[in-house]
Amino acid sequence: MSLERPDTTDDAAIERTPDELEALLGDLVVKRDDHLNAPGFVIRPDTVQETLSILKEQAGYDHLSVVSAQEYENRYESIYHLKKFDDPTQEVSVVVPADKDDPVSESAEPVFRTADWHEREAYDLIGVEYDDHPDLRRILLPETWQGHPLSMDYDKDRPQIATLPEHANPLQEHHKDDESDTMFLNIGPHHPATHGVLHLKTTLDGEQVVDVEPDIGYLHRSEEQMAQSGTYRHQIMPYPDRWDYISAGLLNEWAYARAAEDLADIEVPEYAQVIRTMGAEMCRIAAHMLALATFALDVNGDFTATFMYAINDRERVQDLLEDLTGQRLMFNYFRLGGVVWDLPEPREEFFSKTRDFLDQLPESVEEYHNLVTSNEIFQMRTIDTGILPPEVAKDYGATGPVARGSGVDYDLRRDDPYGYYDELDWDVVTEDGCDNFSRLLVRMREVEESAKIIEQCVDLLEDWPEEERNIQANVPRTLRPDDDAEIYRAVEGAKGELGIYIRSDGTDKPARFKIRSPCFSNLQTLPEMANGEYIPDVIAALGSLDIVLGEVDR
Amino acid sequence: MGTAPAQLFPEFLVETFGLPGVLGEVVAALIAAAVVGNIVLAFTGVAGPWAKRKITAAFTDRIAVNRVGPFGLLIIPASAVQLLAKELIVPEGVDRPAWDIAPVILPASALLGFSVIPMGRLGPINFHLADPEVGFALVFAFASIASVSLVMAGYASNNKYSLLGGLRAVAQNLAYEIPLIVTAMSVVLFAGTLQMSGIVSAQTTTLVTIAGFDIPAWYAFVNPFAFVLFLTANMAEIGRNPFDIPEAPTEIVAGYQTEYSSAYFVLFYLGEFVHIFLGGAILAVTFLGGASGPGPESIGFIWFVVKIWGFFLFTQWARSALPRVRIDQLIEIGWKGMLVLSFANLVLTAVIVGVIA
């Protein structure tokens, strides 16, 4: 069995009970507010940095998954969901209430770099202000936006003007007297290599990039609010498909399914779990194929053959997924407590089609290695460019292939098992290169691991006794979880840790639905990789992050 | 050495139609030039909207243009009309005369290169406009005017992507011009002349005979190392993958031609293709025996066309298979690799020529 954790003798990795943690934090804890997934400690808004430092340094909670903020009738609240990279099942929530009239809270940015963007988002959408934050601006909405859309008194009928501002060159002032000038260049939103509508504010000195700042929000659709206005049972499930729309639909659906099932205490039949696992891994292959294809576009230029070959393979997975779910991208296949359909009839045909795909996959992968990874020019271009050291990756909360490409051994499928993964035989792929090449290599090797998983699932499904093929647990038609139950649950999406935070208020719709998007955190690392590099390397680094703007902006 | 130069195309016209005096020569030259110009344009016309798509599609497992006319061939006039009838958008702040002149220079300079290329015979006509004694040097001079056009376009567009593209074009040209010429010089060492017809005729002798087949003494066979060097430098010179960095669509959008639309864009597109064919023509003349090939001399033109299309095919092949190098890597390869190798090749060739001659 390859799923055992590597041994960690580090002091910080020792698991502590909630009471021990409370003792460690001492007076900092005002009261307890436990969540379904983790103990929750309520602290004063001016002790955020102190608390998080203790938890990070002394208790080993080195992964700030997400900051979810929300407004209550009587207060604002920011929740810092902490985990350990070594063992993500050890979680703790730090709850920071802020005053209703003057919602100010201390920023966690000095402790966790990743808090930068997460707090900006909380400020933007909810309206909590963070003291000591280096750059508290709106992030998803335009700078000129009036009000905070997810706050309670938001007037959605107020007319809004979104301007098209001229961006300032951030280095211009400081270097007025310098010998040579820098050039400010907007790369995106309408640019061939930004994978959607991303805007990179780039400052160039010759061909080199002095400063790059990703500007996001062009594809913001308020998915969180859409989920908050849908019922748990039916109406939320179609939307996760639309976050990471690069055919990673089932992986996203699983994130919601996992959070909601744990929230409402629904047991999923084993048979459905196997189907879920198989479908999800098919999606992972499709998503990684597209990542490979677009990365080839970024490095090779348009009209590269790699793109078309990878898309071809992706189409084959999509054919399988279409047979299974009825759709090629927006599956809506999972239901709370199971899946909507059993395998398509005749089952043998589906199995043989799947096996055909798996049989030709090694050949395709070999071809990609010939085309891409063993190409000398490609190696010259990608090795040792876009370096992301593991400590930096952790600090930014990077997950998924981006973290694994930097040698961070973190995969929720193994570390926080769900579905049928812990019953199967597969490996977590890591590469130590920390560069663009490693990230691509991780994806290509993960495709092979996914194929292994699918193969085992097919074997299992083939032999599953007919009378035990239960695809759906008995779930009430209307779900009303307990009032004020809170949960944060994550799955390993194609891009990394895709988490959902839900707070219920006793009705059939969530009171707060927060999405922890892996791309959002991963994209934040771009300046670390890109500053000082050449323009082509920035494009390559961006491609190697494999972001989907639908998920970044939500 | 060599035989007497064949009758050139304008001379043929003068003789056939009995055009008198200098005026007659000018008229004949103009007619001949128009014919040659249109032949080259026809190539690019076929290559740009049609052959390029078909070839790329074959490499990427796709079906390409096949709707308009047989094999989609009518897409060529359709594209021409469509592109010419597009609105010309003149961006703010362009440097007007330069911005207008740049798209003229690129195709003109590339076409001009064809004036000294011996394209071989088709029946009685020898498609060769002029055969000056310095023809070989001249053709490189003409070909490198192109980068002037690119930097002009890049700078006049008032667009940052264009600026970057224009600057890249210059850097690339600087790095590969010298290896290109120095490698070409090794051919001159063999041929002992700069006259194009001389270089071609020097390649007509038989190198070896294998199983009854005469392998001609094309310099690609005589000196394959120089051929590879020249091919690489040539690809860089004409800005094709993996050296397409002045355009680099996924990095700097479209490089120097970002702001061009309508006929201006067509001219750049055209100019690039003429440039590819010129590159192919130079390669054919220097290393592939020009218009020579099996069969009578009177179908030499067909062989020549096959050769330059072969080169075109090769550029498209490289485009679908190879990643693009980075600008600093390009410079390093150019100066630290190609330049040194080309000088080594030159010295080596000089010694070999000295020994065998």
Added chain:
Amino acid sequence: MSDWIAIGALAAVGLLIPIGMMTVSALLRPSVPETGKSTTYESGETPTGGTKIRFNIQYYMVALLFVVFDIETVLLFPWAVIYRPAIQAGVPMTALLWPMLAFVGILAIGLVWAWRSGAISWARSPRATSRKTERDLN
């Protein structure tokens, strides 16, 4: 028959064809001026600053070297032309080869010097590089 007449003729044709295409296009094409259409393209954002700035081109030294080497190749051409005929005329090879080797050798020494002093690599921007190292430290 002067070759230069023919070359000049092709130059004329080469200029006429593009200009003719421009003219045809000018007759065919519509003109629908709209505000915003004529802004320079910068991925859909309003451009900040123009292109008429002092800009680090990073290959100044390379450009200088290019001039040197270009002149060298020009000077080598006549030598290359007479090399083979001269040998066939009976001039000993070494007598022909040495001057060229000396000439190329001097330049090669120059190239080696330039190589070692880093002049022929793409100049790195110290500002950009420092931004990178600064970040690596923390």
Added chain:
Amino acid sequence: MKSMATTMKHALDGSTFTVEYPEDAPEVSPRFRGVHKFSQERCIWCRQCENVCPNDTIQIVQDDQRNGEQYNLHIGQCIYCRLCEEVCPVDAILLTQNFEFTADTKDDFVFNKEQLKNVPWYKGIDPLESRNPDRGAWIGEGDGEVDYQ
């Protein structure tokens, strides 16, 4: 430089994977979800589909006797989640395999019940066959109340 060989191999085998749509229309899976088809004869106007639709694609107008008058579906807004079909107790609304529809304006995408009735089957596939197995998991199960308006 294996990449050159690989691409040449692909070029020479002559196979293509793109198809000439529309002459060569793709086979879609029987489970594929396309444009809706509505049967007024079957419909009992329970309004469950309207209720379950996540983004208000379906609009039902009834008179004061709760007899159905209009059944409008904004196909341009639909996300093809198939929840309406899933929840319908009488199979009055189905998603056909038909994915081919065009319109000049957004307004043309609002289909009324007549238009919905006339939506053709795609290649004659009746989707009910392949989708039925899930129905047991939905209807009459669970202990929550059935949500009639």
